[in-house]
Amino acid sequence: MAQLDVFQVIADPSRRQILHLLSIDQLPINIIANNFEMSRPAVSKHLKILADSGFISISVKGREHYCTLNEDGFVQLKNWMDYYDNFWKTKLQHLEALMDQG
Amino acid sequence: MAQLDVFQVIADPSRRQILHLLSIDQLPINIIANNFEMSRPAVSKHLKILADSGFISISVKGREHYCTLNEDGFVQLKNWMDYYDNFWKTKLQHLEALMDQG
């Protein structure tokens, strides 16, 4: 399967909403689906994408599949963010250095 | 115009590559376009999207349009990231608290 792009994964508002739900509590798939207008199979697809890209884990308990947040996907995003965080921090420090000189 | 979703904006690999280029130096549009296989109008569209969503600023110098990174777009992403950073930090602290008890 083609490696999923984490940026592509969180581009979808529904998927971000799912992540937010799961940041409050772990939930079985039907409960998640109840929070959306769209059909359960649609939610199911989103969950598969989130699982394949490392944002959630799914554990089967009887006939229920519980979803939990998984740090892996977030780490990839954070690495990207950190680069630009550092860019802006460095820029600010540079400005401060100029101020000190002046 | 419909408000642009910053997550949607950075979902495109070309746009992220543009941001990376601009983290090294500010550049006029043609120079940016030279770094890509795609046509200049395609790059131009990406730049408009990046500008409209607050990731870059464009300043006209004669017939050249210089592109620079703009912090606004990044801040929106960072706010989102911080929520989940906090989620994982809190979770770790909770685990540590359990360890201390046990």
Place this chain on the structure above:
DNA sequence: TAAATAGGTAACTTTAAAGTTACTCATTCA
């Protein structure tokens, strides 16, 4: 001032993503 350079935009095509319905399997419970 004509040619070259820098860039915007409209019209169109292609493609992939997100949704749907219909079907299937597995588990639970009455």
Place this chain on the structure above:
DNA sequence: TGAATGAGTAACTTTAAAGTTACCTATTTA
């Protein structure tokens, strides 16, 4: 054990995004 519940998946449709080409304007320079 049959009905209900929880969930996966295949086949299809629709839509929006990303790219293209063609054409236009503005600025610079020879």
